[in-house]
Amino acid sequence: MKKLKLIIVFILFPSGSFSQEENVSEIIASIAEELADDETNPEAAGIFAEKLYDLIEKPVRVNSAEESELSRLFFLTDFQIKALADYIHSSGRIYSIYEVASIPGFNTDLARMISPFLSLGPETGSGSDSTPPGSVLLSSFSLRSPASDTSAPGPPWKLLTRYKFTAGRFSGGFTAEKDAGELLFTGKPPLPDFFSASLTWTGKGIIRKVIAGDFGARFGMGTSINTGLMTGLSLTQSGYLSGGDEIRSYTSTDENIFFRGVAIQLKSGRSGFTVFSSINRIDATTDTTDNGKEIFIDTFQRTGLHNTKTSVAGKDALTEYCYGINATSDFKYFRLGVLWTGSRFSLPVRKNDPVPEDIYDFTGTVNTTATAYYKAIFGRILFYGEISSNPGQRIASIQGLSFRPSDRLSMNVLYRDYNPGFKSFHGRGLFSSSAGDNIRGVFANFTYEAARHMFLSAGCDLRINPWLKYRCSAPSLAVKRELRLKYLPSDKVTLEAVYNSGKSALNRQETIGIRKQETINSKSIKCVFKYFPADNLSITTRIDYKSVQPAGGRGMLLLQDISYRFAKIPVSVWFRYSIFTTDSWDSRLYVYENDLLNSFSIPALSGEGSRSYIMIAWKAKKLINLRIKYGITEMARESESEKNTKELKMQVKMWF
Amino acid sequence: MPAGNAGLGVVYSHFGYKDLMRHSAGLACGLKLSEKISAGIQTDFFAEKTAGEYDERRSLTFEAGILITPSEKINVGIHLFNPVPNSLRKNYLPSSLRAGAGIWLSSSLFACAEAEMSTGRNIDLKAGFEYEPSETIKIRGGFSSENTSFSFGIGYLMKFAQLDLGFVTHEMLGVTSSASIIFRLR
Numbered sequence: 001m002k003k004l005k006l007i008i009v010f011i012l013f014p015s016g017s018f019s020q021e022e023n024v025s026e027i028i029a030s031i032a033e034e035l036a037d038d039e040t041n042p043e044a045a046g047i048f049a050e051k052l053y054d055l056i057e058k059p060v061r062v063n064s065a066e067e068s069e070l071s072r073l074f075f076l077t078d079f080q081i082k083a084l085a086d087y088i089h090s091s092g093r094i095y096s097i098y099e100v101a102s103i104p105g106f107n108t109d110l111a112r113m114i115s116p117f118l119s120l121g122p123e124t125g126s127g128s129d130s131t132p133p134g135s136v137l138l139s140s141f142s143l144r145s146p147a148s149d150t151s152a153p154g155p156p157w158k159l160l161t162r163y164k165f166t167a168g169r170f171s172g173g174f175t176a177e178k179d180a181g182e183l184l185f186t187g188k189p190p191l192p193d194f195f196s197a198s199l200t201w202t203g204k205g206i207i208r209k210v211i212a213g214d215f216g217a218r219f220g221m222g223t224s225i226n227t228g229l230m231t232g233l234s235l236t237q238s239g240y241l242s243g244g245d246e247i248r249s250y251t252s253t254d255e256n257i258f259f260r261g262v263a264i265q266l267k268s269g270r271s272g273f274t275v276f277s278s279i280n281r282i283d284a285t286t287d288t289t290d291n292g293k294e295i296f297i298d299t300f301q302r303t304g305l306h307n308t309k310t311s312v313a314g315k316d317a318l319t320e321y322c323y324g325i326n327a328t329s330d331f332k333y334f335r336l337g338v339l340w341t342g343s344r345f346s347l348p349v350r351k352n353d354p355v356p357e358d359i360y361d362f363t364g365t366v367n368t369t370a371t372a373y374y375k376a377i378f379g380r381i382l383f384y385g386e387i388s389s390n391p392g393q394r395i396a397s398i399q400g401l402s403f404r405p406s407d408r409l410s411m412n413v414l415y416r417d418y419n420p421g422f423k424s425f426h427g428r429g430l431f432s433s434s435a436g437d438n439i440r441g442v443f444a445n446f447t448y449e450a451a452r453h454m455f456l457s458a459g460c461d462l463r464i465n466p467w468l469k470y471r472c473s474a475p476s477l478a479v480k481r482e483l484r485l486k487y488l489p490s491d492k493v494t495l496e497a498v499y500n501s502g503k504s505a506l507n508r509q510e511t512i513g514i515r516k517q518e519t520i521n522s523k524s525i526k527c528v529f530k531y532f533p534a535d536n537l538s539i540t541t542r543i544d545y546k547s548v549q550p551a552g553g554r555g556m557l558l559l560q561d562i563s564y565r566f567a568k569i570p571v572s573v574w575f576r577y578s579i580f581t582t583d584s585w586d587s588r589l590y591v592y593e594n595d596l597l598n599s600f601s602i603p604a605l606s607g608e609g610s611r612s613y614i615m616i617a618w619k620a621k622k623l624i625n626l627r628i629k630y631g632i633t634e635m636a637r638e639s640e641s642e643k644n645t646k647e648l649k650m651q652v653k654m655w656f
Numbered sequence: 657m658p659a660g661n662a663g664l665g666v667v668y669s670h671f672g673y674k675d676l677m678r679h680s681a682g683l684a685c686g687l688k689l690s691e692k693i694s695a696g697i698q699t700d701f702f703a704e705k706t707a708g709e710y711d712e713r714r715s716l717t718f719e720a721g722i723l724i725t726p727s728e729k730i731n732v733g734i735h736l737f738n739p740v741p742n743s744l745r746k747n748y749l750p751s752s753l754r755a756g757a758g759i760w761l762s763s764s765l766f767a768c769a770e771a772e773m774s775t776g777r778n779i780d781l782k783a784g785f786e787y788e789p790s791e792t793i794k795i796r797g798g799f800s801s802e803n804t805s806f807s808f809g810i811g812y813l814m815k816f817a818q819l820d821l822g823f824v825t826h827e828m829l830g831v832t833s834s835a836s837i838i839f840r841l842r
Contacts, residue, residue: 556778560736
């Protein structure tokens, strides 16, 4: 009986770390929204969230002052990492988060934001040996009604399961996913539609890491290899992630960008060396030549969805052989890196009837890329750059500069030129286009602490598309600007206003003759008020206004969030109610939603209606975490009732 | 009506005549949740009757609000009307959301701002002030983004009553004026 009582107490009552973790979702949402402001792809925010949750699971041991450990805080700039390390070297151990706020390059807002990801305990050396054995299982189920495609071969729900284990120097796990409309098991032997697994060994000697199975990688600025989040998304981000070479086990659900094989990372003194090899089957649409004798690849399928006849036929249609060799060397003030990587396909890539837009598209079976990159810090100036080339063909180049004239002011300037025809199948470079090529531009921004607790930042990006692109049948020019003002009068109140404006060219709607272009102007204002009346209660009010000319009209939204954590039981509740009205799809509004762990929801709201959700989380110590979310989008007009949707999501996370 | 820590309220309204009649009734409960936070909820019943072939429309819903007083000089309020999905009822009923804050800038000057939005309508941003040049006189002014409307008012406080006069501009309708007397019974 006594044992039973203990178990009940253990399950029903919150642990000491509960309140901190409850706030983490809010912080993640805030960071993700800031970084991914331009990104409407939920997968990108999901990757970002996953990296942050990894940090929560294994916080950064700040007081170790090792660059490799501190750089796990991937959202910090090189300046901030260096300032943090210098501070610990000169002043000794950091004892409180308020101390972090006083370090040059940091402020109260940033310190508060990163606090869940830091461990301020004494230095204990490398953690790989001391990591206790443990496993984490996360399983999510989601169902949307009505289903987007009723003719799909599989059931309309989505299922995702992730398992990770750690045992000393070894770690590993698997990811299994079935999207809505896909069959649960396919192929021989029957496996979930997407299944990924890996085993990692981490060492401290010359061999630092060995991964067998599925893995992701990132080298330099990512023009050649970057299977993770594309950085440089927000115009007013205070710095850009200019380094961070890594290989890591693959746990995301992008089904076509990762590597499947072996990767080895070596390090000796100031030099690093990484080599990898991969054979992976990816999705593609095949076609045949006019005489029917040759099969070739017409387009690559990137969505990972296999819920239509065409997409099922294209699943794993192509085998990609990949390899890469990367070497880096650190000198006193700079780092130099070179990378050679290649891809070979089992079928040639070409188009039967290319249109002018396709002239620079990749053709053939082999693509190799040579890359060189550097990073140099001189006092308060950071230079970084990268050049990649498909040998004898087109190049992609980046040259950036970060400058901190004072602790309250930081500035960034970046030039990039991704030639039309430059191709990298696993690259996501800084400020590249979604296709990775056909863009040339200059970007600049600054962040200034204008007064105590008041931050002003602004950014501008000018981009030129020297060749045709999707929905624009002529070379074009685009401009984006952002102005952001953030004021934190106290720990409990945050006020933020963001103004965006942009200009781009798109084809007019004429259906005959040569397509002409028109300039689309868009402007938006977002005002956010966050208030924490009590430790367990937070309230957020947000107003959005958007205007798109000439045809798009206006969009408006008023949103109210309330989140509450019960004091006596380990249960938290998130509630949102928002009302929106937009004149057209062009003036649609994107609003990030708190969602299940390791994921995000970013619904596109258009028309006239309301969007609301309630989410309940229950956590019993570090044993089990349950989340349930129910969301409704309801249109005000009966003529738009086909847009009405309901979603149910459930998740369980277990530690054992 | 006081009921322990809570306060209860009843509201009934009637409008119209035999051929077009609207009734609304509500039962409300307010509660002080903590020193700084109060909340209230009200169940609402609406009935609308139109002569002829039109159906009688009846709707049941609720509304809720929360009032926070971070300090003696600041109030923050949120009000949500009809969060119930329309798919659960036969007749469509719009929803609305209001969020606002007020601050005493000095002992005689109060300023406030509010954002309101209803389904199918544009957002309405409002701001206003009330100034007390003396203990018996109040001067009020305001702006609403809907119809670009400005308002002005004056109040006079007597021992047994309060007299108010108001004027509101409208893009199409011009100026609308109003007057009211509130009697105090003690």
